[in-house]
Amino acid sequence: METLRKISMLQVVKLGIPVAELPATVAKEVEMLGERITSEWTGIFGGCALWYDRIKIDWSGGVWRFTPQMRTGYRVEWSAPQTLFVLPAIKIKAGSTNYLGYPGGNLFLLPGRKVWIDDYKIVVGDRKVIFYGACSSTNIGTRTRFM
8 A cells, every 4th residue: 555655656657747836845856756757758669560669758747658669661670771750649637538530449449449548647666557447339429438
């Protein structure tokens, strides 16, 4: 079970509250938590070959940015010279409904569906982020909840 202090720090980091507005004793811990999230969960990762070759994940001020990247031409090693096609970034901000559309469906491996993300939860101990949202279903106008 997480302590109230840990839960509070995660909320401060998640909502992107400026460290300058916090007491000095808490500010340092919040900065360290933010640095840990940035160092462990951001970077460029191999992607789903069906939709993109790799994905760049950024996190800053409580906003996640997923930028899918695709190579053009034949599949070769990343170190070889080639043209890189960067798709528009998909942004998810805590505390608001984020409409990601069809690109969000591809990101969350729900092809052909529109996606909305309402919130996310950071579980530092398990090194995971849980996104809460909905996707369009086959019935027009309905949304199915997912986690």
